[in-house]
């Protein structure tokens with residue numbers, strides 16, 4: 001849609017109300033027993049299983065893809081009475097690893113997501129950032145996670161941000177576009193709300209909190225602001241935009257809190273992979289460990305779930 005500055009500038013964030021609401025989510029009694037196991041199996045299908053390290057290698061990416069295809073150990077799948085392997089929502093890698101991941105996931109139906117546009121800082125000339133998107137799509141990425149130019153937010157240059165994300169949307173072609181706001185850098189929740197709105201207007205399929213490299217990554221107050229921007233955008237346009245909290249989500253109990261937030265703020269449609277993903281490199285291991293505890297009554301050492 002065209003940029004509507006009235007809608008962007010109408011976005012406000014009441015810090016104390018948001019902090020109060022976020023504080024009610026964490027200590028709440030969560031789902032237990034078989035319901036918890038079911039929620040955790042659901043959570044696995046929502047993970048963008050991620051490796052974004054300077055020492056990534058094709059072999060590490062292939063191991064990660066093998067884990068994505070069989071995300072829950074076969075004995076646990078059988079003990080839960082599930083049919084077929086449990087898979088993750090996607091595998092997320094750097095651009096040079098896309099073709100390796102595409103080959104390793106062939107026939108699985110699991111999409112490859114690639115970060116792009118000079119991840120994590122985004123401080124490259126726009127021409128090169130757009131070229132990087134086109135490279136990732138040509139390599140076979142079905143989803144592109146771009147980073148926004150934070151300086152445009154600090155300058156409140158909403159037209160500039162809109163124009164860049166619009167061009168990124170076009171460069172994606174058929175691939176889905178996730179826009180990473182790097183909320184830990186954005187200084188205020190009002191900036192988060194406004195940048196969310198601009199990215200959605202420019203055609204983002206998902207808005208994503210963080211790269212995992214900022215000082216503060218996915219936190220609940222930011223999640224509330226972004227989900228409420230998604231709700232406002234849907235009310236205005238009828239279009240549902242997805243949400244991806246990323247960075248620092250590594251415990252199964254945190255995954256349940258995020259899923260509760262989605263259910264309560266946006267509804268059950270946002271508990272499915274077309275509208276919700278976790279960006280996480282180490283969450284799957286803890287989820288598998290908790291499911292093993294549900295099945296056997298015993299906790300295994302975390303190192304037994306080393307991959308992911």
Ligand SMILES: O=C[C@H](O)COP(=O)(O)O
Nearest residue numbers: 212246247248279280281
């Ligand atoms: O987009 C995903 C993040 O980079 C993952 O962050 P994490 O390593 O803290 O789970």
